[in-house]
Amino acid sequence: MTTQLDYDVIVVGAGCAGPAAAKKCAELGLKTLLVEKSSEPGGKNVSGTCLNMAALGDTDLHYIMKCPIEREIHSMRTYQISDDRMTVFNEMPKSGILLLSIRRDEFDKWHTEQARKAGAEVRLGIAVVDIIEENDVVQGVVLESGEQLRSHVVIDGGGVNSIVGRKASLIPKRSGQNMILYLTAAVYLGEEVINERFRDEQGGYCIEYYLAPGIQHKTWPWIFPKKDTVTLGTGGYMTKDLINNEFPNVQQYMQNFMDLPIVKKKLAGGRVESWGLHLEFDGKIAQKTKSGLILTGEAGGFVIPFLGEGMPEAFFTGIYAAKTAAECIQKNDISQATLSEIYEEFIQENLFMQGFMYVGEENKKSILSKTDEEIVEIMQSVVMGGGFITNVVHTKWLRGVENDSLEDIEDAQTFLEFIQPYRQVSTDYLEIYREMRAQAKLEEISTKGDEI
Amino acid sequence: MPADVTFHYYEGERGEFIQVIEERCIGCGQCAKFCTTGVWEKIDKIYKPIHLKKCAECGACWNVCDADAIIFGEPRGGTGVKFTHG
Numbered sequence: 001m002t003t004q005l006d007y008d009v010i011v012v013g014a015g016c017a018g019p020a021a022a023k024k025c026a027e028l029g030l031k032t033l034l035v036e037k038s039s040e041p042g043g044k045n046v047s048g049t050c051l052n053m054a055a056l057g058d059t060d061l062h063y064i065m066k067c068p069i070e071r072e073i074h075s076m077r078t079y080q081i082s083d084d085r086m087t088v089f090n091e092m093p094k095s096g097i098l099l100l101s102i103r104r105d106e107f108d109k110w111h112t113e114q115a116r117k118a119g120a121e122v123r124l125g126i127a128v129v130d131i132i133e134e135n136d137v138v139q140g141v142v143l144e145s146g147e148q149l150r151s152h153v154v155i156d157g158g159g160v161n162s163i164v165g166r167k168a169s170l171i172p173k174r175s176g177q178n179m180i181l182y183l184t185a186a187v188y189l190g191e192e193v194i195n196e197r198f199r200d201e202q203g204g205y206c207i208e209y210y211l212a213p214g215i216q217h218k219t220w221p222w223i224f225p226k227k228d229t230v231t232l233g234t235g236g237y238m239t240k241d242l243i244n245n246e247f248p249n250v251q252q253y254m255q256n257f258m259d260l261p262i263v264k265k266k267l268a269g270g271r272v273e274s275w276g277l278h279l280e281f282d283g284k285i286a287q288k289t290k291s292g293l294i295l296t297g298e299a300g301g302f303v304i305p306f307l308g309e310g311m312p313e314a315f316f317t318g319i320y321a322a323k324t325a326a327e328c329i330q331k332n333d334i335s336q337a338t339l340s341e342i343y344e345e346f347i348q349e350n351l352f353m354q355g356f357m358y359v360g361e362e363n364k365k366s367i368l369s370k371t372d373e374e375i376v377e378i379m380q381s382v383v384m385g386g387g388f389i390t391n392v393v394h395t396k397w398l399r400g401v402e403n404d405s406l407e408d409i410e411d412a413q414t415f416l417e418f419i420q421p422y423r424q425v426s427t428d429y430l431e432i433y434r435e436m437r438a439q440a441k442l443e444e445i446s447t448k449g450d451e452i
Numbered sequence: 453m454p455a456d457v458t459f460h461y462y463e464g465e466r467g468e469f470i471q472v473i474e475e476r477c478i479g480c481g482q483c484a485k486f487c488t489t490g491v492w493e494k495i496d497k498i499y500k501p502i503h504l505k506k507c508a509e510c511g512a513c514w515n516v517c518d519a520d521a522i523i524f525g526e527p528r529g530g531t532g533v534k535f536t537h538g
């Protein structure tokens with residue numbers, strides 16, 4: 001291995017995966033650079049921005065609980081609307097916090113700062129435009145200035161269309177049933193109004209899903225409350241029917257969504273602060289490593305199918321990529337085979353990711369083949385984790401009965417046993433959460449003290 | 453509330469970060485169909501990113517181009533679409 005290196009690891013992208021990777025690399029003693037094309041981390045990023053508490057319960061992600069939080073979310077509500085009726089489902093755990101809602105502009109900035117504090121060098125406002133590849137080994141990156149930077153390992157955290165993964169021929173063109181085109185709107189309502197309109201019967205705050213004809217294409221629209229704004233999201237899988245005469249663009253789905261009488265009421269008096277547009281890929285990337293390169297987060301296809309959750313998966317894979325890089329650099333072996341073996345092992349060991357991925361895939365299988373009307377019907381049982389899991393079990397069970405296959409039925413049974421722990425909203429993490437919030441407060445005070 | 457979608461942008465020229473390879477374009481129009489902001493226009497027989505200023509950098513056009521006629525590069529660092537409240 002050449003010794004003329006600028007860094008041990010170069011991490012591309014300060015979204016969700018990048019800062020997690022850079023922080024971990026620095027903590028492991030690696031000379032690390034984190035490069036972000038936006039002058040402010042988060043300025044290019046769009047998300048529903050609800051962080052799954054069950055994932056943050058993992059020791060690796062406890063520190064995320066210290067991030068700038070907009071709101072604690074306690075429950076979920078689904079409105080199923082047809083021409084003649086509206087049915088409302090509430091999924092309300094007795095206690096505990098389901099999700100944390102955040103803002104990417106604030107969150108990504110905070111997260112990047114954590115990487116910097118851990119010792120990573122951060123360069124903002126400069127784009128990576130190519131990779132340096134010699135003899136099939138990725139040796140570093142090329143910046144827009146033409147500057148070439150070399151490292152043992154490059155970690156790609158560049159997101160869904162990352163140029164790093166594309167140049168390495170690992171990220172192909174994608175559309176159809178794996179790629180979602182999402183339009184979002186942040187609507188300012190003010191804190192007090194949101195407190196009133198997005199509250200559940202237990203006094204907590206809730207996120208909302210909506211299902212109605214003409215407001216989505218094989219996905220489901222949502223409203224997520226933040227502190228003084230709410231985010232609306234809709235769009236659909238990029239099949240050829242996404243855009244047609246009735247829906248000449250995704251704005252039409254959004255317009256119909258905003259025009260639902262119940263949504264109009266929810267948004268009354270509000271104004272759109274900003275729009276967002278983003279793709280989300282929830283299929284699999286065939287190969288996630290190359291000699292000297294590891295793809296993480298969305299660049300590596302780590303989004304839970306159909307459920308569209310990708311932030312925790314990006315944190316996890318960013319951290320695992322860092323650990324993998326450290327181990328391989330130490331062994332003096334950054335070959336594709338070794339990187340892949342170690343990286344995959346970390347991923348396989350994460351039961352949260354495996355369980356959730358499986359549930360998502362099974363749901364997607366049973367849902368994408370159906371018409372919009374049928375989807376709305378299925379959604380009746382697909383409220384929150386519980387519903388999704390039930391749908392998997394039922395589908396497998398019924399398939400077993402239909403095909404007279406004991407194997408499928410046993411499969412359903414095994415799965416049900418495996419998934420039990422994830423059906424409960426665990427309250428174990430609440431204590432950790434409180435501790436992390438207290439620590440965050442102390443850190444904030446000490447930073448302010450430094451400034452004075 | 454009207455869904456009149458407009459985006460915020462950072463200051464500074466982004467550069468020609470989306471280009472069409474003219475001899476490859478077959479004029480199918482998928483790029484224009486999936487573009488939310490109306491960047492693409494048909495000029496004679498092929499499509500061109502005439503209104504690149506309106507681009508929100510989602511990459512839908514590149515992803516749906518079966519003819520491999522689109523170069524989807526990076527806007528200059530610190531420029532381009534700006535999302536807040538993301």
Ligand SMILES: Cc1cc2nc3c(=O)[nH]c(=O)nc-3n(C[C@H](O)[C@H](O)[C@H](O)COP(=O)(O)OP(=O)(O)OC[C@H]3O[C@@H](n4cnc5c(N)ncnc54)[C@H](O)[C@@H]3O)c2cc1C
Binds near residue numbers: 016042128309
């Ligand atoms: C509308 C929508 C709603 C969603 N809702 C949720 C949700 O509620 N919960 C959840 O968990 N997940 C959600 N997701 C998924 C989640 O947002 C993504 O999976 C997650 O952001 C992926 O993180 P990432 O770090 O891989 O990529 P990103 O967050 O996209 O970050 C990539 C970063 O790399 C930078 N970058 C890219 N290319 C370059 C380059 N060449 N040079 C320098 N920098 C570069 C970008 O500017 C960006 O900062 C949602 C996604 C969408 C689109």
